[in-house]
Amino acid sequence: MAQKTTNEILAIAKKARLAAAFLTTLSSETKNNVLRAMSESLLSHAETILEANKKDIASAKKEGLSKAFIERMTLTDKRIQEMADSLLAVINLPDPVGEVMKAWRRPNGLWIHKVRTPIGVIAIIYESRPNVTSDCAALCFKSGNAVILRGGSETLASNCAIYTILKGVLNQFHIPDGAISLVATKDRKAVDQLLQLQEYIDLVMPRGGEGLIKHVVEHSRIPVIKHYKGICHVYVDESADVKMAQEICFNAKVQRPGVCNAMECMLVHYAVAPRFLPTMIKKFKKAGVEIRGCPITRKIVKNVRRATEQDYRTEYLDLILSVKVVKNMDEAIQHINTYGSHHSDTIVSEQYQNSLDFLKRVDSACVYVNASTRFTDGNQFGLGAEIGISTDKLHARGPMALEELTTYKYMIFGNGQVRT
């Protein structure tokens, strides 16, 4: 497709705003029927999607992109099946729109309802994973929001193919196109243009690397919810059950190291370190984990590379772990609140007061006692599919599922009340 001009971006935003007004009137049943039809249509057009994806892959190879990158952007029949299944899963989630969050009566007879409503128009800027296109479209559609999608340029052909299919279903149900839009250009200026359109767009969600997110925060006039990096910690308290601590730390690091809720730094109370670290690090090394330790760690266990200040600020997303021995829980909490990303952090402890204090004082979206950080996930929480994990504090914190894609309004029923 041709590159979009400023006018084309503006037209997309205006159409989205109009569609948003329409979407508030759709019943849950209609929305579910649309999602089912989208799921079926993705499957019946799998060939078209795969062909487009092949073009993207060919370009990516020509540009010499990494194997891991190409792996993430590659679609297969199985992955398209998963995309279709995800759409069906959203059907089963309860529709949050219209929920009466609270209702009460005032002494003057006013009857106040706080009611969940869609946010309006949401722009999502993401990297080159084509499944995100259909996942985000489905979650926004079910929660009554119009969505403007802007995926990584490397998968533009795949995204266009998926989008064309979704749009076909919208047309079939006589739903305005603007309900789901794709900014179909490789021009990065399109993002900057979007970020200025606060009159038409209510929320921007960047999902991706630090550079992308910083860029969006610096340039946006629209409220942003960041799905930032996950620098997650496990703190092994003096009183920890050492075996439990080893299982939790191993799971948090090794079970799936490439995701945001994996542990990047392990903090260990000095009194338990001699009993805990040698076996733990041996186990990690056997699993291929590279350890970067503080001076005390390196005294306890030989052949450990030294951790730098920068290590503590790094989201490895890989089989690498920094390890630091601390003198007490205060130091651990201080470290987490300073170097962490306010995502997910765990204490392993058998001590009552420490556990409660840790929960209270660690300033993160999800704080655990005696469990792996890997549970920070909409489905694991029982909230259903999520659009991401917010590391922000405003509006939504932690897993952002359907409910977090809504706002509210007050509906007030009177019978002639005036203020005196």
Place this chain on the structure above:
Amino acid sequence: MAQKTTNEILAIAKKARLAAAFLTTLSSETKNNVLRAMSESLLSHAETILEANKKDIASAKKEGLSKAFIERMTLTDKRIQEMADSLLAVINLPDPVGEVMKAWRRPNGLWIHKVRTPIGVIAIIYESRPNVTSDCAALCFKSGNAVILRGGSETLASNCAIYTILKGVLNQFHIPDGAISLVATKDRKAVDQLLQLQEYIDLVMPRGGEGLIKHVVEHSRIPVIKHYKGICHVYVDESADVKMAQEICFNAKVQRPGVCNAMECMLVHYAVAPRFLPTMIKKFKKAGVEIRGCPITRKIVKNVRRATEQDYRTEYLDLILSVKVVKNMDEAIQHINTYGSHHSDTIVSEQYQNSLDFLKRVDSACVYVNASTRFTDGNQFGLGAEIGISTDKLHARGPMALEELTTYKYMIFGNGQVRT
């Protein structure tokens, strides 16, 4: 006081961040004791405040500021008593921090609690009303947030006097100074500096004119909740009880025209206009309200000035009202969603379906059937004192009381769970 340099602003923000961590540990009882002591201290230092205020007023007069402006910034014994009373009122509001919003158990035994927490550090930028200094300080303190206050430069001496008294009480209770900070400079660059400090400040709330708010939105890297203008409407439906409509419209416009929840534009169904408008406009004129009408209004009632496009976008905050006759409710809703500020809008109607459709389709924080827009107010809603009325959709919409000054975290209790 001397002008602050960049380093001084940074130091304020850092101190606030440290204090925020401390504030999460305070009990409700301690917070209430502090608020009570602040209230008493304001009263016992009333003379100091009044003296400082006199200096501000003298400068304002020298600079030729308007009478209304000077009236708003003037403190009296009575106003200081009201400020002290406001602090006491905050004591009686329930402390939102620590509230378990939801808690549930997962099949794997994880016990998840969604718990209200303070947001952290809040910066409030406001205009020249010295009472806002103590009001905002009290609401942020009670909700466990550190606050950085930046009031209008015309009341700098008054704000400094009030701040010094509040700070004295913090010291007396051994609470870090950073819990309440004042940016004590007339230099407008201080605001721009604050807006860059996203590492230390979690939320910015501008309260004031359009220029101030636009400036903050354009320059802030910190999330902003806008307390924007109130262009509120009453739509008189075809089926309206004409007497009720007249009472509601009169109240919405005249009872207190200078506030954001006053009506600025009255929309009238054409079928009811001939019965409704002549008496209504006569009543308005008698109360000194200037009417600016659409062509049909001007046909029905003589000697009405013509409303321009700009009128429909104007928050008069004065005894001026634009009036437009519409052909149906659709046109009314369209007008409100286009020209309004998403604040408060009313339908007066005896028709069931219209009333419900209006509630659903008007995209405003507070939508009323058969009641005055003037009820949009934390106290009127029964929520207690408010920090403002949010016209945004994210995080908080409508009256922002204590609850809206909080966020949440997930606290998860496990007993060794790992993810498989």
